[in-house]
Amino acid sequence: MTAALPAADRAPGALELVRRIVNTLELPSGPDELGTLEQARAWCLSYGLAPPKDERHVELLRDFRETLRELLFANNGEGDAPAAWERMRPFLASTRLGLAVNPSHGLELMPEDKGPIASLLAIVYESQLLGTWPRLRACRKLSCRFAYYDHTKNASRAWCSMATCGNRAKAQRRRQREQLRRPL
Numbered sequence: 001m002t003a004a005l006p007a008a009d010r011a012p013g014a015l016e017l018v019r020r021i022v023n024t025l026e027l028p029s030g031p032d033e034l035g036t037l038e039q040a041r042a043w044c045l046s047y048g049l050a051p052p053k054d055e056r057h058v059e060l061l062r063d064f065r066e067t068l069r070e071l072l073f074a075n076n077g078e079g080d081a082p083a084a085w086e087r088m089r090p091f092l093a094s095t096r097l098g099l100a101v102n103p104s105h106g107l108e109l110m111p112e113d114k115g116p117i118a119s120l121l122a123i124v125y126e127s128q129l130l131g132t133w134p135r136l137r138a139c140r141k142l143s144c145r146f147a148y149y150d151h152t153k154n155a156s157r158a159w160c161s162m163a164t165c166g167n168r169a170k171a172q173r174r175r176q177r178e179q180l181r182r183p184l
């Protein structure tokens with residue numbers, strides 16, 4: 001067995017849910033756990049989230065997932081973080097979040113609608129406050145972009161797995177360098 005233990009990828013607390021929704025689609029071509037209305041409803045219910053009502057909601061949820069993936073890719077030093085945050089705007093416009101009192105720890109951001117997007121946005125916001133957000137990443141290999149939480153001391157983990165993505169990417173870079181060095 002060369003696969004990393006699942007615990008090694010796991011994000012702390014509720015942030016794990018964000019990691020899991022990103023990984024509902026296995027790139028580059030599936031399977032997709034949010035592929036149909038039925039699947040998306042089952043996935044949401046299994047995590048205590050309000051299920052999408054119709055196909056349009058599922059499409060929105062899949063779009064939201066890919067926006068999250070862009071952000072996690074940016075957390076890994078790839079892509080364009082400001083552009084990914086811009087992509088978040090319409091999702092905020094379609095949900096409602098407000099402050100609520102939680103007697104055990106004060107003020108808390110609370111979704112005012114029960115949809116999965118509002119709940120996930122509240123988790124992202126909380127994670128930014130806690131400082132855990134930059135460590136939630138998507139693998140640097142474009143065709144993989146599997147989401148994992150970087151538990152390394154110096155926050156230096158760039159790949160979901162060194163054995164699959166890391167080594168292959170390094171070998172590819174080496175080949176590219178060699179080609180560049182080759183005389184014309």
Ligand SMILES: [Zn+2]
Pocket residue numbers: 139140141144145146159160161165
């Ligand atoms: Zn990977």
